[in-house]
Each structure stands twice: as structure tokens, then as C-alpha cells.
Amino acid sequence: MDDTSFIRLGVFAGVFVTMAALEAWLPARRAALRKRTRWQGNLAMVVLGALAARVVLPATLAGVAMWAGDQSVGLFNQISVHPFVAVALSMLLLDVAIYWQHRLFHAVPLLWRLHKVHHADSHTDTTTGLRFHPLEIVLSLFVKAAVIILLGAPVMAVLIFEIALNAFSIFNHANIRLPQRWDDRLALVLITQRLHRIHHSQHSRETNRNFGFSVTWWDRLFGSYTPRAAQSDEMLDIGLKEYPPSSSSAGILALLSMPFKPGKTKSD
Ligand SMILES: [Zn+2]
Numbered sequence: 633m634d635d636t637s638f639i640r641l642g643v644f645a646g647v648f649v650t651m652a653a654l655e656a657w658l659p660a661r662r663a664a665l666r667k668r669t670r671w672q673g674n675l676a677m678v679v680l681g682a683l684a685a686r687v688v689l690p691a692t693l694a695g696v697a698m699w700a701g702d703q704s705v706g707l708f709n710q711i712s713v714h715p716f717v718a719v720a721l722s723m724l725l726l727d728v729a730i731y732w733q734h735r736l737f738h739a740v741p742l743l744w745r746l747h748k749v750h751h752a753d754s755h756t757d758t759t760t761g762l763r764f765h766p767l768e769i770v771l772s773l774f775v776k777a778a779v780i781i782l783l784g785a786p787v788m789a790v791l792i793f794e795i796a797l798n799a800f801s802i803f804n805h806a807n808i809r810l811p812q813r814w815d816d817r818l819a820l821v822l823i824t825q826r827l828h829r830i831h832h833s834q835h836s837r838e839t840n841r842n843f844g845f846s847v848t849w850w851d852r853l854f855g856s857y858t859p860r861a862a863q864s865d866e867m868l869d870i871g872l873k874e875y876p877p878s879s880s881s882a883g884i885l886a887l888l889s890m891p892f893k894p895g896k897t898k899s900d
Pocket residue numbers: 734738747751831
């Protein structure tokens with residue numbers, strides 16, 4: 633294991649254990665299914681997703697950035713800017729690309745089939761932030777690789793971005809609730825747990841809002857920001873109506889096969 637894998641795994645484990653401990657201590661909402669039932673499927677998905685990514689792109693995204701640098705391909709490998717500016721702008725542009733990717737996964741029926749596996753979770757907690765279909769992971773990997781090549785993103789930007797994206801996903805899915813005043817202040821910059829739960833609402837006017845994973849700026853800029861749901865956070869209907877809480881739809885085989893079964897093809 634190289635140094636960067638060690639750091640990635642360390643940050644992942646640190647954020648996961650911290651958020652899982654917080655939500656076990658002070659849970660915001662009660663889950664309809666037992667934790668063990670949901671966690672088995674959700675955690676199996678993260679392992680399969682990581683394996684699929686390694687099989688499809690053994691070089692990793694940092695390797696893609698290194699290749700672009702060696703070949704002098706992409707914007708920041710062509711123009712001369714301060715390395716700090718190149719890193720900061722690359723991270724921002726990668727983040728906005730992920731925002732638009734998320735919107736596309738909601739808007740395009742074939743992509744929604746994959747992304748709905750994430751939304752079909754009847755509860756949100758740290759493991760929901762890791763529950764993505766391996767095909768969505770692979771498609772997202774191609775999108776990120778393309779953006780990295782176009783930008784000529786520095787390796788450092790890619791490493792920080794990947795670690796941050798993973799950490800933010802665990803953070804904003806955690807089943808905790810900050811006091812409203814803190815939540816509103818933090819929401820000036822970051823997507824909070826309460827804001828992201830609005831995105832997991834069963835109601836389309838709310839599901840198609842708050843697409844950001846990290847900062848709230850993209851939702852504000854592109855008109856998809858909603859600071860409050862119609863229902864209170866305690867009463868919000870989470871998940872998808874077509875997948876009511878059931879242990880039979882929470883297992884790994886049900887999750888893997890979900891995109892290929894009949895079902896609604898839009899996120900509303
Ligand atoms: Zn979504």
C-alpha cells in the first residue's frame with residue numbers, strides 16, 4: 633500500500649467512525665429497518681464499488697493526472713499559473729462537474745436507474761453515503777477522468793478532491809441533526825445533514841434540490857438550493873415510495889439487480 637492509499641484509508645476510517653459514533657449517540661431519526669440489515673447491503677456495495685473502480689482503472693485517478701502532466705495535456709498543463717491556483721481551481725471545477733453529474737443522474741432515465749439504488753435506502757446514515765451501484769461508481773470514474781484530463785488537474789488536486797468527496801459524502805448522510813441556528817450558519821458554505829436529507833425526500837420537488845456534495849454554492853448558483861422542506865426534518869418522508877422499507881430490498885443481490893428491474897425511470 634503506498635502513502636496516498638494509507639492517507640485515503642485513514643481519512644475514510646476516521647470520518648466514518650466519528651460520524652457513525654455521533655449518529656449512534658444522538659440519532660436524528662429512527663430507521664424502519666434494523667441497522668444490521670441495511671449496513672450489510674450498504675457496506676457490501678462500497679466494497680464492490682471500490683473493486684470495480686480498481687478493475688476498470690488500475691492506474692487510479694491520480695495516475696490519470698500524472699499521465700496528463702507527463703503528456704502536457706489539459707488546461708493547467710498548457711498555461712502557466714501558480715501551482716496553488718491550479719490546485720484550487722481544479723478542485724472547484726471538479727466539484728462543479730460532480731454537481732452536474734449528480735443532476736444528470738437524476739434527469740436521464742437510464743442513469744436514474746443506477747442512482748435510485750442510492751435513493752432507495754429507506755433511511756439515511758453514514759452507510760447511505762457509501763451506497764452507490766458499482767456501475768454508477770465506474771461511470772463517475774470516467775467522468776472524473778475526463779474532467780481531470782481536460783483540466784490538466786495537478787495530482788495534488790485530485791488526491792485532495794477524492795479524499796474530500798468521500799469524506800463529505802459520509803458527513804452529509806450521517807443521521808445527526810445540528811441545532812437549527814448552527815445548521816443555517818454552516819449551510820452558508822457546506823451541505824449539512826439536514827439539507828442533504830431534503831435531497832433524499834420522497835417528494836420530487838425536494839428530491840430534485842440540494843444536489844451538492846460539499847459546498848452549497850453550486851445549488852445556489854444554479855437555482856437548485858432549498859433551505860427548508862415542506863415537512864420538518866423529523867417528519868420528512870425519506871427514500872423512494874416504490875421501495876418501502878423491507879429487508880428483501882436491502883440485501884446486496886437486490887441492490888445490484890435493482891437498475892435492471894422494472895420501475896419508475898425518473899426521480900419524481
Ligand atoms: Zn441524488
